[in-house]
Amino acid sequence: MIRRVISALLLAAAAPVGAQTYAIVNGTVALGDGSEPIPNGMVVIRDGRIVAAGGMRMKLPAGTQVIDANGKWVTPGIVAGFSRLGLAEVDLTSHQEDGGGRDDTSGAADDTGQNGPFNAAIDVVPALNPLDTTIAVNRADGVTRALVAPSVGKNIFAGQGAVIDTGADMDPVTAARKFQFVELGETGADKAGGSRASAHIMFRNALREAAELRRYAPSIAAPRGGTPDERDRPVVRNPNESRLYGAEARRSDDVLLTRFDAAALVPVLQGRQYLLVHVERASDILQVLELKREFPALKVVLVGASEGWLVADKIARAAIPVIASAVNDLPASFEQLASTQSNVGRMRSAGVNVSIGMIDDNDTRNLFMERQYAANLVALQKIPGATGVSWGEALAMITSRPAQAVGMGSEIGSLAPGRRADVVIWSGDPLEGASAAEQVFIDGVRQPLQTHQTRLLERYRYLPRRDLPEAYRH
Amino acid sequence: MTNRLLAVSVAALALSACAAMQEKPKPAPAIHINEDPYPSTYVRYPGAVTVVRHATVLDGDGHQINNGTVVFGDGVIQAVGGPEIASPAGAVEVDGAGKFVTPGIIDVHSHLGDYPSPGVSSLSDGNEATGPVRPEVWAEHSVWPQDPGFSRALVNGGVTTLQVLPGSANLFGGRSVVLKNVPGRTTQEMKFPGAPYGLKMACGENPKRVYGSKGQMPQTRMGNIAVARSAWIKAQAYKRKWDKYYKNGGDMPERDLAMDTLKGVLDGKILIQNHCYRADEMAQMIDMSKEFGYHITAFHHAVEAYKIADILAANDICAVMWADWYGFKMEAYDAIKENIPLVQNAGACAIVHSDDANYIQRLNQEAAKALADGIRAGIPNLNEAVAWEWLSRNPAKALGILDKTGTLAQGKMADVVLWNGDPFSDYSRPERVWIDGAEMYDANNPKKRPVSDFELGQPGEGDVK
Numbered sequence: 050m051i052r053r054v055i056s057a058l059l060l061a062a063a064a065p066v067g068a069q070t071y072a073i074v075n076g077t078v079a080l081g082d083g084s085e086p087i088p089n090g091m092v093v094i095r096d097g098r099i100v101a102a103g104g105m106r107m108k109l110p111a112g113t114q115v116i117d118a119n120g121k122w123v124t125p126g127i128v129a130g131f132s133r134l135g136l137a138e139v140d141l142t143s144h145q146e147d148g149g150g151r152d153d154t155s156g157a158a159d160d161t162g163q164n165g166p167f168n169a170a171i172d173v174v175p176a177l178n179p180l181d182t183t184i185a186v187n188r189a190d191g192v193t194r195a196l197v198a199p200s201v202g203k204n205i206f207a208g209q210g211a212v213i214d215t216g217a218d219m220d221p222v223t224a225a226r227k228f229q230f231v232e233l234g235e236t237g238a239d240k241a242g243g244s245r246a247s248a249h250i251m252f253r254n255a256l257r258e259a260a261e262l263r264r265y266a267p268s269i270a271a272p273r274g275g276t277p278d279e280r281d282r283p284v285v286r287n288p289n290e291s292r293l294y295g296a297e298a299r300r301s302d303d304v305l306l307t308r309f310d311a312a313a314l315v316p317v318l319q320g321r322q323y324l325l326v327h328v329e330r331a332s333d334i335l336q337v338l339e340l341k342r343e344f345p346a347l348k349v350v351l352v353g354a355s356e357g358w359l360v361a362d363k364i365a366r367a368a369i370p371v372i373a374s375a376v377n378d379l380p381a382s383f384e385q386l387a388s389t390q391s392n393v394g395r396m397r398s399a400g401v402n403v404s405i406g407m408i409d410d411n412d413t414r415n416l417f418m419e420r421q422y423a424a425n426l427v428a429l430q431k432i433p434g435a436t437g438v439s440w441g442e443a444l445a446m447i448t449s450r451p452a453q454a455v456g457m458g459s460e461i462g463s464l465a466p467g468r469r470a471d472v473v474i475w476s477g478d479p480l481e482g483a484s485a486a487e488q489v490f491i492d493g494v495r496q497p498l499q500t501h502q503t504r505l506l507e508r509y510r511y512l513p514r515r516d517l518p519e520a521y522r523h
Numbered sequence: 524m525t526n527r528l529l530a531v532s533v534a535a536l537a538l539s540a541c542a543a544m545q546e547k548p549k550p551a552p553a554i555h556i557n558e559d560p561y562p563s564t565y566v567r568y569p570g571a572v573t574v575v576r577h578a579t580v581l582d583g584d585g586h587q588i589n590n591g592t593v594v595f596g597d598g599v600i601q602a603v604g605g606p607e608i609a610s611p612a613g614a615v616e617v618d619g620a621g622k623f624v625t626p627g628i629i630d631v632h633s634h635l636g637d638y639p640s641p642g643v644s645s646l647s648d649g650n651e652a653t654g655p656v657r658p659e660v661w662a663e664h665s666v667w668p669q670d671p672g673f674s675r676a677l678v679n680g681g682v683t684t685l686q687v688l689p690g691s692a693n694l695f696g697g698r699s700v701v702l703k704n705v706p707g708r709t710t711q712e713m714k715f716p717g718a719p720y721g722l723k724m725a726c727g728e729n730p731k732r733v734y735g736s737k738g739q740m741p742q743t744r745m746g747n748i749a750v751a752r753s754a755w756i757k758a759q760a761y762k763r764k765w766d767k768y769y770k771n772g773g774d775m776p777e778r779d780l781a782m783d784t785l786k787g788v789l790d791g792k793i794l795i796q797n798h799c800y801r802a803d804e805m806a807q808m809i810d811m812s813k814e815f816g817y818h819i820t821a822f823h824h825a826v827e828a829y830k831i832a833d834i835l836a837a838n839d840i841c842a843v844m845w846a847d848w849y850g851f852k853m854e855a856y857d858a859i860k861e862n863i864p865l866v867q868n869a870g871a872c873a874i875v876h877s878d879d880a881n882y883i884q885r886l887n888q889e890a891a892k893a894l895a896d897g898i899r900a901g902i903p904n905l906n907e908a909v910a911w912e913w914l915s916r917n918p919a920k921a922l923g924i925l926d927k928t929g930t931l932a933q934g935k936m937a938d939v940v941l942w943n944g945d946p947f948s949d950y951s952r953p954e955r956v957w958i959d960g961a962e963m964y965d966a967n968n969p970k971k972r973p974v975s976d977f978e979l980g981q982p983g984e985g986d987v988k
Contacts, residue, residue, distance in 0.1 A: 138850075139850055139851070139852060139853055139856060140850075140851060182850065183850060186849065186850075331982070356982070359982060376881070376884075377881075378675055378679070378884075378988040379640040379671060379672055379675060379880055379881065380640050380641050380671055380977070380978065380981070381640050381641060381642055381880075382641050382642060382643075383641055383643075385641075386641075386978075386981045386982055386983065387981070387982035387983035387986075388983070388988075389983055389986045389987065389988050390679075390987075390988065391986070391987060410881075411848075411851065414849065414850050414851065415847075415848070417847075421885075421888060421892075421949050424948075424949035424950055425885070425888075425949060427950055428949065428950045428951065428952050429987075431943055431950075431952065432952060432966055432987055433966060433967055433987075434969065434986075434987040435987040476899075480949060480950075481891075481948060481949050481950075482888055482891060482892040482895075482949055483891045483892055483894070483895035483947065483948075483949075484895070485895070485896075485899060501856075501857075502849065502858065502859045502860060503859075505857055505859045506859050506860075506861050506900060509829050509830050509859075509865070510861070510865065510900065510902075512830075512831075512832060512833045512869070513833075
């Protein structure tokens with residue numbers, strides 16, 4: 050297994066990224082931008098980017114490798130809207146029957162600094178392991194990118210999340226420190242000492258401490274001397290650099306955060322880094338909208354929002370995107386009493402930019418469930434009293450919408466020209482759990498689809514005893 | 524003198540005769556313990572005689588009937604067949620064109636009611652984690668019938684019967700209860716009439732973690748087995764004592780609730796529902812069952828069943844599985860997506876289960892993934908009609924109620940789901956659900972939808988969910 054993966058990695062590394070030009074023809078093409086699928090479409094990839102996709106016909110450059118997708122579906126790769134992918138090989142977050150809790154930790158789980166002194170300063174990048182089997186399993190199921198967030202430890206701030214790809218190589222990071230993640234609902238209340246009121250004052254205090262340090266932050270410079278407006282593509286310089294920690298970067302005496310944590314919130318305060326806020330209850334959502342009024346520069350994204358439909362018009366007016374759980378319909382906690390599978394559809398109908406994430410739903414592993422959930426939202430269109438979404442919108446909610454939520458819509462999540470060539474060829478309708486990813490491209494590179502699981506299938510599919518034990522079948 | 528001696532000896536004789544009679548009194552006949560002290564009070568609700576026509580029927584027993592007809596009334600299935608089936612006079616006709624009819628889904632592994640929503644500690648009653656051997660506890664004494672999860676399982680999942688189990692903190696977790704998914708004021712009103720009890724056992728990580736972290740036995744897998752074997756040895760002695768009592772009468776032995784349950788297993792009256800992930804551990808559990816003379820009905824969460832599907836088939840043990848859950852703990856590390864079809868292919872009894880208040884709403888979709896993965900892997904003889912056995916027939920077998928429900932056979936309970944499309948598609952949902960012939964859900968009628976007490980007056984009450 051390991052040898053095969055590594056040889057696959059070497060192969061991928063040996064091939065110049067995007068050197069190959071591909072034309073995927075005759076398939077049903079869905080762009081991921083909310084539009085409906087296009088029969089007999091075409092997708093052209095060159096140098097790791099999408100050249101064109103849709104119903105067009107174009108002359109192909111010499112040397113183009115043509116892939117016949119007759120009877121297949123072609124879409125952008127799935128973008129997991131909220132996950133902990135790559136942070137745990139085996140996460141022993143026990144589910145309910147185990148007695149609950151994270152009391153059983155192991156070296157294989159790396160998603161929370163539960164016992165460490167830092168919070169907002171935490172950056173998931175050093176914890177990411179692109180060789181996790183969870184990444185391979187999701188890659189093999191057509192998940193090509195993911196928003197990866199840390200879990201909270203002792204503070205309401207969990208730290209900084211990244212956008213990653215699932216490619217079989219050692220370079221998983223698409224965008225480091227893309228967002229800060231904070232808990233302001235029930236979990237936040239718990240971390241703040243037992244009340245939401247406490248969580249909110251803790252939040253404001255943290256921004257105050259960041260504001261003090263902001264004075265010492267260098268001015269915003271366009272990176273690589275190019276982009277005219279940095280705010281359009283907020284990329285955070287590494288806050289773990291020393292420049293905010295010089296002797297002149299003075300702080301008040303009454304501080305709660307470490308210097309690193311306070312410094313990490315400077316880009317949040319400046320609106321250069323997205324702030325993902327996990328809340329579920331309708332009243333909590335309104336409190337977050339208030340924060341946005343108080344600190345207008347914040348680039349807030351709501352995460353969870355199970356009761357969002359109750360205040361959907363207000364979320365829409367605030368133009369705050371939501372990464373929601375797709376099919377939560379149980380009053381699993383007192384902040385989710387109004388949960389319904391129609392939540393996403395109702396928010397969408399009210400004009401909210403909604404995408405789907407796996408919030409506390411097997412978020413280290415089962416990102417491949419998102420397409421099934423998306424189909425379930427389509428199914429609601431046939432249920433009287435429910436609000437579903439169109440097929441095209443459902444696909445967008447697991448491709449382009451989450452990318453847009455963190456300002457990466459121009460890079461990933463759709464088959465629009467110029468986007469990174471994350472393309473999946475499916476055996477059928479990709480929203481059917483029964484369909485499988487048959488070919489997966491990330492940045493234009495064809496990916497291996499073998500996993501620990503496929504190797505086990507090969508080993509055990511025929512059980513009768515042979516001349517040597519099963520351990521020799523490899 | 525002689526006379527006196529004689530008189531004395533006669534008296535002595537009389538005394539000894541008297542003593543002999545006292546030593547061997549006629550034993551009091553044995554009093555049989557009531558084995559059903561919390562009996563089901565379930566009574567089916569009324570339902571019209573109903574005929575569904577022009578539907579694709581998956582009968583749960585491996586058959587598909589296109590343009591099929593299903594007739595039920597008086598609580599039972601009356602006829603299943605093609606368009607030639609006649610309608611009884613006055614029957615309600617349902618047009619099933621473009622739709623599917625199946626037996627209601629049966630989930631053999633649920634914690635609805637004992638780990639209800641909302642998931643607060645005051646309502647968490649699934650693990651009596653105060654000792655690794657707790658066969659004396661009964662899940663039905665934990666079930667909160669107002670758990671809103673029951674309604675979601677019904678209307679979104681088409682689940683008509685479910686087994687609620689204690690958790691897996693303990694080697695012996697306690698008795699399960701089989702419920703009809705019909706709301707009741709009391710748990711007894713939901714109890715499936717005539718369903719045998721199950722005993723939840725667990726091997727592997729959970730018991731050793733829970734007790735090992737408390738510094739007590741078991742702390743290892745070998746500890747798990749040793750503690751379980753000791754319990755069975757005690758149970759065998761208990762059973763001998765009671766068997767003797769029931770045969771000969773006399774003084775009633777002292778009752779022990781824990782041993783009552785284990786004796787019920789040894790008597791073949793209580794079915795073993797064994798949480799066990801790994802192939803090697805399942806094999807250990809099978810040997811333990813043979814050592815003490817009981818039969819394991821099913822291994823639950825059997826993610827490595829595919830490695831020993833032949834052994835499971837030979838021992839007539841069902842494997843209860845997820846479609847694609849994997850890697851959440853070490854004993855789930857070797858999960859593969861073809862587990863369910865490989866077990867089916869080996870001739871063993873394959874079952875899809877949830878263990879989850881959300882997944883119980885989508886068991887048909889889980890079966891759909893497993894079916895597709897199996898077909899893709901080239902596993903033969905798979906189709907939708909076969910795959911529905913994983914959702915109703917085989918679960919009914921594992922619960923000991925296959926003679927009553929689980930397939931659309933004449934005379935069985937009319938536990939029926941009408942799906943608005945192919946239930947192996949993620950785009951399909953239950954449109955109507957009948958339990959014992961009573962319509963408990965109709966997607967087109969907001970009044971035909973259960974709302975638990977807990978949800979009354981709350982935001983979203985009566986929503987479609």
